[in-house]
Amino acid sequence: MKVTFDRRKFLAGSASILAGTTFGIALPTSARAGEKIVKVGAITPLTGDAAGWGVPAFQGYKLWADLTNEAGGIKVGDDTYMVEVEVWDDEFLASKALTGAKKLVGDDHVDLVTLLCSTPVVAVQPYLTEQKVLSATTCTTDLSPDSSYLLSVGEVHPFYIPPSVNWLAKNRPELKTVAILSQDDELGVPSIATYALAFQQNNIETVHTELFPLATLDFAPVISAALAKNPDILCFDTAYPDFMNLMIEQAYQQGFKGQMMSVTLDNYPQLIEKTSKEFMEGFVFLFPDFDDPRLMEADINFANPGVFYARYNEAFPGAWTSQSWTYAAVLEIWKKGVEAAGSVNSTDVYAALQAMDKPPHIFGDAKWWGADVFGVNNALIGRWPVVQLQDGKAKIVEMGDVAGWLAENEAVVLETLREVGMLPN
């Protein structure tokens, strides 16, 4: 049989496909009869240097929504809300984040916007505050008096750093010198300053500090310069995942034998493969795997972390990183705020969260903080885990007391951050 394909058939076929696609897109995907929809939005870097965090963050965000919907959605009074997720790739650029905020709020009508941190967060605040839409950042230093709807309820970067240094100093008192390395941006600068302060408090001398440019191609000279100072500790600070990966590999190849630490240690199984289990053993960082037995205890405010971890790894094999759960942790707190408020309205949810005696931070008891420093009481400060690689697996070795450390050191850490320009005078 001879099959002919002329212009008329082509146009007819194309129109059918287009109509079908449009109809399919127009249909709601998760709502059933009688159920309401609440939309949440993620503005996150899906491309660019920070994509190694942004992509897993969105994957976890979407998974949290799927798990919540499977469990029956969010009960608000007599209503049940199914959660729908919108996403915008801001490439970690302020201008694109603002475009995304206008799209998510103006077009998609989301009730919560979750962002990574720094300039993209700051850029969207005037618009989101005007629209009275809740948003969340991982960096507490993004808070300001003008961003009354911005919450720092998941991560509290960089304030959660010092307990990990304290733990290391307590457990390995023989370590006396450190070299700290990070990229030169608004994540690296406050992080290095906070690490340096914590090391100083523990009588560990910072013998080398390097803020390398984002365009760095070759990390061999960066590591050579650090190792030339013979540090006992190599601290990779809050370096982006790809940078961290390359620096750790360089440290291995250039023969470093000492202690390593950082804020995140993303894709550590791959790093073990690239170096060795022995080389990575004892690495100290801040982000646990969610199958950690400590997270199964009653004080953890995250529904079924083990299930979340298993489903995540099933859906995205090998993709688990520090950010796989941080956006989801924000959603978890927001959900409790929605349930307490009996509304998905941002103003109501904010008021309900602020009124709680024990705000439900993922790692247990916490309190609102920040009014004296940022003009808003929107940072949730409590505990944060200190994690160590043991026998090739991340293990929580201590729940660091961030609130306690901050209570004793607030003045000095804030002064330190002011000195590096990360807080207003």
Add this chain to the structure above:
Amino acid sequence: MFDLVIQTTVNAVIASSFTALFAVGLVLIFGVAKVVNFAHGELYMVGAFSTWYLYSEMGLPFSVAALCAILVSTLVGIFMETVLFRWKRGDELGGLILSVGMLMILQVAVIYLFGQGLMKNVVSPLKDSWQVFGLPNVVVPYQRLLVLVVAVSALAALWFLLQKTRIGWALRACADDPMAAMLQGISINRFALIAIGISAALAGAGGAVMAPLVQIDPDMGHTVIINGLIVIIVGGVGSISGAVVAAVFFSFFHTFITTFTGGIYADIFVMLFMLFILVVKPTGIMGRHEKV
């Protein structure tokens, strides 16, 4: 301090070899096809992505993956010449704009094919390091030595091709005076195709051997192409030996300043140094003296 100087020298030699490998390809395509190929960095990126996919995802041996990656980059280069650049021969601005378009197409293509965002890990097939001359604090990873060996071998082979073979003479003739070359019966299109094929293969080889050492992402060609353009301008546009010399200057200067002062200052000082060279010698280090 002595160890650090030696270590930095070793690092700079390795960096020089890669920079030269990349820049020479850029010179070659400019000399023969008269195209400022902004997509040359993306040919390097294609080499790295192909290596990652074939070696890390498909499980092929690294050497096989690298050879396939070189082939893929070469084919992409041939495609660019056949479908794009050939039709804009003599129009340098048109060729440049087409190459920018190709740059974007290749970036989107790898995002479409391999996804975006997550790290593309390539476990080095050569994990160990060489203790240089037994010095305790001077090491060079074997993977970096591989970069040096591949770059020097490729550049030596290219030199032989250009200087000792009839194809090389024809390529040089096309670069020196295309009209005269045509009058001698040399097909500009044919030799432009050969030049771009070689150039793309060099970029692909660079991407393949560098894949375990660098951040593999769709934008990875950006910094490399900027460095490459600086090098060929300072070396003297059209001069292969100038590009090699400039690559060595560039890499040594950058590596030493990164090590002893910091990476932030390295970019600034390298630009000032290169600017100084152009002020002293506006044609570049070896401009006019030698062409492809």
